[in-house]
Structures are given as C-alpha cells and as structure tokens.
Amino acid sequence: MDANKLAEQFQQKIDADIKIEPQDWMPDEYRKTLIRQISQHAHSEIVGMLPEGNWITRAPSLRRKAILLAKVQDEAGHGLYLYSAAETLGITRDEMYYQLHSGKAKYSSIFNYPTLTWADMGAIGWLVDGAAIMNQVPLSRCSYGPYARAMVRICKEESFHQRQGFEILLTLSKGNAAQRKMCQDAINRWWWPSLMMFGPTDNDSPHTAQSMKWKIKRFTNDELRQKFVDVCAEQVKFLGMTLPDKDLKWNEERKHYDFGPINWEEFWNVVKGNGPCNKERLATRVQAWEDGAWVREAALAYEEKKSARKYAFQNTAKSTENAPAFQ
Amino acid sequence: MIIMQEQTMPAEKENAQKAKIDALLHLADDSLIMGHRCSEWCGHGPILEQDIALTNIALDFVGQARNFYQHAAALLQQLPNDMALALADFDITPASITEDSLAYLRNANAYKNHLLVELPNGDWAQTILKIFFFSNYRQILFQQLLKNSDTQLAAIAEKSLKEIQYHVKWSGEWVMRLGDGTDESRERMLKAIDYLWPYVGEFFNCTEYEKTAFELDDTSIDLLKQTWLNTINHTFQLATLPEQTFGKWYQSGGKLGIHTEHLGYILAEMQFLPRTYPNAEW
Ligand SMILES: [Fe+2]
Ligand SMILES: [Fe+2]
Numbered sequence: 022m023d024a025n026k027l028a029e030q031f032q033q034k035i036d037a038d039i040k041i042e043p044q045d046w047m048p049d050e051y052r053k054t055l056i057r058q059i060s061q062h063a064h065s066e067i068v069g070m071l072p073e074g075n076w077i078t079r080a081p082s083l084r085r086k087a088i089l090l091a092k093v094q095d096e097a098g099h100g101l102y103l104y105s106a107a108e109t110l111g112i113t114r115d116e117m118y119y120q121l122h123s124g125k126a127k128y129s130s131i132f133n134y135p136t137l138t139w140a141d142m143g144a145i146g147w148l149v150d151g152a153a154i155m156n157q158v159p160l161s162r163c164s165y166g167p168y169a170r171a172m173v174r175i176c177k178e179e180s181f182h183q184r185q186g187f188e189i190l191l192t193l194s195k196g197n198a199a200q201r202k203m204c205q206d207a208i209n210r211w212w213w214p215s216l217m218m219f220g221p222t223d224n225d226s227p228h229t230a231q232s233m234k235w236k237i238k239r240f241t242n243d244e245l246r247q248k249f250v251d252v253c254a255e256q257v258k259f260l261g262m263t264l265p266d267k268d269l270k271w272n273e274e275r276k277h278y279d280f281g282p283i284n285w286e287e288f289w290n291v292v293k294g295n296g297p298c299n300k301e302r303l304a305t306r307v308q309a310w311e312d313g314a315w316v317r318e319a320a321l322a323y324e325e326k327k328s329a330r331k332y333a334f335q336n337t338a339k340s341t342e343n344a345p346a347f348q
Numbered sequence: 349m350i351i352m353q354e355q356t357m358p359a360e361k362e363n364a365q366k367a368k369i370d371a372l373l374h375l376a377d378d379s380l381i382m383g384h385r386c387s388e389w390c391g392h393g394p395i396l397e398q399d400i401a402l403t404n405i406a407l408d409f410v411g412q413a414r415n416f417y418q419h420a421a422a423l424l425q426q427l428p429n430d431m432a433l434a435l436a437d438f439d440i441t442p443a444s445i446t447e448d449s450l451a452y453l454r455n456a457n458a459y460k461n462h463l464l465v466e467l468p469n470g471d472w473a474q475t476i477l478k479i480f481f482f483s484n485y486r487q488i489l490f491q492q493l494l495k496n497s498d499t500q501l502a503a504i505a506e507k508s509l510k511e512i513q514y515h516v517k518w519s520g521e522w523v524m525r526l527g528d529g530t531d532e533s534r535e536r537m538l539k540a541i542d543y544l545w546p547y548v549g550e551f552f553n554c555t556e557y558e559k560t561a562f563e564l565d566d567t568s569i570d571l572l573k574q575t576w577l578n579t580i581n582h583t584f585q586l587a588t589l590p591e592q593t594f595g596k597w598y599q600s601g602g603k604l605g606i607h608t609e610h611l612g613y614i615l616a617e618m619q620f621l622p623r624t625y626p627n628a629e630w
Contacts, residue, residue: 070391077387078614081621081630082448083380083417086387087410093390094403101396139621139630189630196628305392313394315536316472319529320395326528 035236040166043109051235054228055165056110057126058237060117063103064128066096068121068302072136073145081139088185089142095178102171109167122307130288131214133296140193140200140207146186148208148215148253154179155249156219159239187256194260208257209265216280217288219246225285247277254278364560365427368498369420369435371561373450374460374603376416380451381465382482383409384614385475394472401518405479408511415504417447443627452622456611463602464547466611473526473536477544480519484579485551487512488572489562496563520583527587537589549598551576558603 027046034041041047070093077093080086104114120126131149136142154176161172193204220226220242232238240248250269257264268281290296386406393399424432424445432445437458442449465482469475490512493505526533552573554564564572573594581591601607622628 067391067396074391077390078384078617079621081452081628083410083414083451084448085630086383087407087414090387090390090403090407090410094400094407097391097396097400097403101400104396192629197625199625200628309392309394312392313472315530315532316394316398316526319533320525322533323525323529 059107066100068128106167106171130291133299140203143189144207144211150182152218164236367557367560370557372420377461379413457605474540476522477540483515524587527589550600
C-alpha cells in the first residue's frame with residue numbers, strides 16, 4: 022500500500038476516534054511528535070519530584086509528611102507509566118534519559134522555580150497539579166492508545182494531589198499571621214508560572230493545528246489557560262487570598278475572567294535554561310544517574326551470573342535424569 | 349498484708365506504664381528516623397523503580413511511627429498532666445500530647461532510637477545494608493510482640509510485619525545483588541559492613557524498659573540475637589560476603605538518649621517549623 026493511502030486511512034481512524042496502537046502504521050511526524058511530548062511529560066514528572074522532595078524531611082506534621090511522600094512517589098509512578106508509553110513508540114528509557122541529561126529534551130519549566138516555604142507545597146498542589154489536570158484530562162482521550170491509557174491512571178491521582186495542596190493552603194489561611202502571609206506569598210510566586218504551564222499563546226504555537234488534527238491535543242493552549250483562570254479565580258475566594266493580577270476581572274460579555282499580560286520574556290528565558298533552578302535541577306538528575314551507574318552495573322552482573330548458574334544447573338539436572346539410577 | 353499490696357501495686361503499675369511508654373517512644377523514634385533517612389533518597393535513586401520502592405519503605409516507616417506515637421499519646425493522655433509531660437520528656441511544653449508533639453517537640457536526648465538508624469545514608473550499599481540489618485531485627489522482634497499483653501501493641505506489630513516482610517525481602521535481594529555483583533559493588537558492601545557492624549550490637553543490648561514492655565528475659569534476648577545473626581549470615585553466604593560474629597565492643601547509647609552527632613541535624617531539619625510556630629495547625 023502506498024504512503025498516501027496509509028496516511029489517508031490513518032486520518033480516517035483518527036477522525037472516527039479509533040485509537041492508534043503501537044503496532045499500527047503511523048506517520049513519522051506523528052510518532053516523533055508523540056515521542057517528544059510523552060518523554061517531555063515523563064521528564065517533567067521525574068524532575069518535578071525534586072522541588073517537592075525538598076520538603077519531605079521538613080514537613081510540619083507526620084500526616085503531611087506521609088501525604089507528601091505518597092504524592093512524590095505518585096509522580097515517580099507517573100514518570101514510569103509515561104516512559105513505558107513512550108517506549109512503545111520505539112525509543113528506550115536510557116535514550117530518553119540521555120536526551121534529558123544532555124539538555125536536548127525539555128521538561129515543564131515550572132519545576133525550575135524554587136520551593137521556599139512549606140506553603141509552596143500547597144501552592145504546587147493547587148496550582149501546578151491543577152494546571153496539569155487541566156492539560157491532562159483531554160489527553161486521556163488522546164488518539165494514541167498507550168498515552169491515553171497512561172493519562173487515565175495519572176489523572177485519578179492528580180486530583181488527589183490537587184486536593185491535598187488546596188487543603189494545605191486552606192489550613193494555612195486559617196492559621197496565624199505568619200502562616201497566612203506564607204500562604205499569600207506562595208500563591209503570588211506560583212500563579213504566573215502556573216499560567217505559563219499551558220505553553221505559548223496560540224499565535225506562537227506552530228504545532229497546535231497539526232496536533233489537534235491528530236487528536237493529540239483537543240484544546241488550544243489559550244483555551245485551557247482561560248479555563249484554569251476561571252476556576253482558580255473562584256477557588257481563591259475560599260482561601261480568603263488573592264491572585265497577584267490587578268487586571269483579573271469577571272467579563273460578563275465573554276462569560277470569562279479577563280486577566281493581565283503574561284511575561285513571555287520570563288517564560289522563554291526559563292525555557293532556554295535561565296530560570297532560577299534550571300542548572301540545579303538538571304545537575305541533580307545527572308548526579309543521581311551517575312551515582313547509580315555502579316548499582317545498575319551490579320544488578321546486571323548479578324542477573325547474568327544468576328541465569329548462567331540456572332542454565333548450568335538445568336544442564337546438570339538433565340544429565341542426572343539420563344544417568345542410570347543408583348542401585 | 350492487703351494494705352501493703354494496695355500500696356505497692358500502683359508503684360509497680362506505674363513502672364510498667366513508664367516502661368511501656370518509653371518502649372513505644374523507642375519504637376516510634378526508630379521508625380521515624382528510619383523513614384526520614386529513607387525519604388532522603390526520594391528523587392535521587394539509582395533506578396526509577398527502586399526510587400519508588402524505597403519511597404514506599406519510607407512511607408511504611410512513617411506510618412509505623414504514627415501508630416506507635418498515637419498509642420503512646422493515648423496512654424500519656426490518661427496520666428496526670430505533669431507526669432505525662434515528664435515521661436515524654438518534652439523540650440517545649442505542647443498544647444496537647446499528640447503524635448506530632450511527640451515527634452516534633454522532643455530534643456535529641458529524649459529520642460530513643462538505635463544509633464544505627466540515624467547514621468547517614470552513604471551510598472546505595474550502605475543504605476541497603478542498614479535497611480537489611482534493621483528490618484531483620486524488626487521482623488524477629490515484632491514476631492515476639494504478637495504475643496504481647498498490650499493488645500494494641502500486638503496489633504500494630506501484626507500490621508507492621510506485613511510491611512517488614514517486604515523490607516526484609518527487598519533489602520536481602522539487594523544484598524545479594526551487590527555482594528555477588530561486580531568487584532566495585534562487593535567492595536562497597538564490605539565497606540558498608542565495616543561501617544555499620546559496630547552498631548548492630550545495640551539491637552540486643554536491651555534496656556530495662558524493653559525487657560519489661562516487650563516481655564523479654566535474657567534467654568529470649570539471646571535467642572533473638574542468635575536468630576538474627578543466623579539470618580544475616582545465611583544471606584551473606586548467598587551473597588558471597590564474609591560471615592559475621594558479634595564483637596565484644598559495640599556502639600550504644602541511643603536507646604537511653606545518648607546519640608551520635610547526626611541526630612541533632614536530622615531533628616533540626618525535621619522539627620524547625622513546629623518549633624518556629626508552636627501550637628500552629630498544619
Ligand atoms: Fe504527575
Ligand atoms: Fe501530581
């Protein structure tokens with residue numbers, strides 16, 4: 022079958038909402054786009070463990086400590102599902118790590134911001150996991166089967182993440198003056214970077230049209246961002262806190278909140294590696310990988326020895342089977 | 349005679365109660381500090397799957413710590429306030445005695461964990477070996493606790509044992525991989541044994557409060573000690589690591605509040621928020 026025909030059939034499947042599976046034919050660009058997007062997503066989960074992992078040893082109650090540990094562990098699990106989903110497209114996990122460590126692959130820029138107080142655990146859960154949910158719920162209907170299925174599992178856990186974050190902030194908002202200040206300060210610092218998580222505006226997002234045609238993407242960056250602003254503008258009222266945007270205002274005509282301009286210069290700088298923690302985060306990942314090299318080698322060597330022994334044992338077992346029985 | 353008995357009984361009961369609380373705090377502190385050290389690996393593990401496994405173990409330890417602290421707090425709440433405060437040996441007087449005040453408002457010298465658990469993680473070999481030694485000790489101790497007359501303690505031990513069995517298996521498999529892996533991994537295991545072995549003697553150097561609360565006598569302690577050593581040596585043999593024996597000299601003091609320099613740093617990090625804002629809710 023010629024390529025045009027295959028491409029046509031492929032698009033028909035997409036249009037009919039039939040999932041694409043690993044063994045199915047797919048255009049090279051579709052495969053490449055997915056590998057890039059899923060691996061970036063996986064890297065974000067793994068790098069994302071660091072800013073929160075920071076506070077596990079300093080969590081202010083045992084209950085919070087246990088919840089935070091479980092949350093960060095979930096993120097590692099998300100990374101695992103996503104690496105596995107990407108592997109179905111013909112790339113290995115080690116290759117993806119290599120791309121991350123060499124700076125070739127990106128991860129969500131949000132994790133290049135520092136976690137400075139305990140309230141940041143609340144703000145990250147509420148805003149960062151909240152924005153992730155906004156992005157990821159449509160992805161659970163994505164045209165590529167393994168990615169969509171990974172997202173279904175992930176989204177279930179993300180909503181717990183968001184709830185625990187909001188609960189941290191709610192508790193702080195009812196606390197003493199220092200706690201309330203901590204709460205507002207964290208919201209101030211995480212609000213704008215969270216809005217940037219939806220990516221550049223539609224005008225500056227050249228891949229959006231193709232991704233939507235392939236149903237990798239279901240909504241544009243700006244649509245999702247607007248939805249997020251609308252939800253958060255209401256939720257923040259429960260905290261008795263404010264979002265740091267003087268232009269934030271309900272627009273009766275649009276039936277949406279208007280909001281102020283995003284600092285795209287900051288966004289592109291953080292993407293390019295000039296954020297407050299880019300170098301640290303990447304160095305930490307590289308260090309963990311390099312420090313672990315001897316462990317991985319040992320595990321491999323041991324498995325080889327074990328299977329060699331097993332093989333030798335099977336052979337001896339066989340030869341005794343055939344040997345004449347002792348009288 | 350009857351009057352005499354009535355006078356001595358409460359004193360005996362008081363001692364038993366005191367021993368029980370010390371023992372519960374000892375178990376809780378062990379669990380919490382183990383959990384703390386394991387959690388330091390979160391996000392830094394050598395293999396993603398193992399990062400998840402170790403975080404899970406950290407979570408188990410924090411869960412166990414909470415169970416023991418909660419049980420201790422419930423017992424302390426039944427006592428006259430000044431007696432309870434003195435028994436828990438708080439550094440800052442808490443608004444109420446809870447799992448959190450017990451974890452966050454006691455000083456290092458009130459902590460009763462084994463020295464072993466507070467030692468730094470070091471490399472993967474050292475961390476694995478520490479978990480291996482400790483969880484094997486826990487396993488045989490908790491099997492003993494299943495029969496304890498404190499049914500709550502027995503119930504926590506039973507629940508924890510399911511987790512501990514996994515810790516024993518997981519760490520034992522790693523001991524074999526590293527011992528019988530590469531030259532480097534073996535070298536690192538030998539170094540880890542060298543570093544940690546002086547601290548394992550403390551497991552079986554039982555305090556009075558352990559003997560009373562865990563219902564142990566010298567014979568049963570000796571049996572635990574021998575069982576533990578055999579188990580360790582069995583895995584070491586499979587891992588092609590040298591057989592170990594107990595030396596005459598070992599490091600101890602943790603169970604009575606005399607710690608290494610490491611615990612102070614752990615607590616400074618762990619406790620700073622509740623100490624900065626006493627009585628705040630989190
Ligand atoms: Fe996640
Ligand atoms: Fe999350």
